[in-house]
Amino acid sequence: MYLTAVGVDSAPIEAPAANALLFQRCHWCGTAMFHRLLCPVCAGSDLRTEASTGAGVVRHSTVVHRNTPAARNVSLIEMSEGFTVQGRVMGPPAGILRGDRVQLATAQDAVRRQPVFQIVDGPYRAWS
Structure with a gap:
C-alpha cells in the first residue's frame, strides 16, 4: 500500500x-x-x-541460544534489490537453510528491532 x-x-x-x-x-x-x-x-x-519488495534469499543462518529462553535464528538475507539485511526467519531455527526463498512478514520485530521473514519455498539451487 x-x-x-x-x-x-x-x-x-x-x-x-x-x-x-x-x-x-x-x-x-x-x-x-x-x-x-x-x-x-x-x-x-x-x-x-x-x-523493498520484501523478496529475498537466505545466504547464511545460525541458531542462537544466548539471552533468550528458547533458541532463535539470526539470518543474513540477500534482498532482490541487491542489499543484504540481518533478520529473523519464522520457523524452526534448525530448519532454515541457505538458499531458502523468503518474503518479508514484518519490517521491524517489536523485541529485537529486526525484520522478520517467512519462508516462501525451498532452497533455490540454480547453480547445481
Missing part, C-alpha cells in the same frame, strides 16, 4: 507503507545498501530512500 502526495513540481511522490522495509540507493552509482551514511562503492552521500 502506498500513499500519494504532491511534490513541489506537482508530480506524485509515493510514500512507503508503515510496514515496508526501507533501504538506500546511491544516486551516482546505483548501489543498494541498508542503513548506511555513505555509499560503500563510490563513497557518495547522495542516497535516496526506496521501499
Whole structure:
C-alpha cells in the first residue's frame, strides 16, 4: 500500500507503507545498501530512500541460544534489490537453510528491532 502526495513540481511522490522495509540507493552509482551514511562503492552521500519488495534469499543462518529462553535464528538475507539485511526467519531455527526463498512478514520485530521473514519455498539451487 502506498500513499500519494504532491511534490513541489506537482508530480506524485509515493510514500512507503508503515510496514515496508526501507533501504538506500546511491544516486551516482546505483548501489543498494541498508542503513548506511555513505555509499560503500563510490563513497557518495547522495542516497535516496526506496521501499523493498520484501523478496529475498537466505545466504547464511545460525541458531542462537544466548539471552533468550528458547533458541532463535539470526539470518543474513540477500534482498532482490541487491542489499543484504540481518533478520529473523519464522520457523524452526534448525530448519532454515541457505538458499531458502523468503518474503518479508514484518519490517521491524517489536523485541529485537529486526525484520522478520517467512519462508516462501525451498532452497533455490540454480547453480547445481
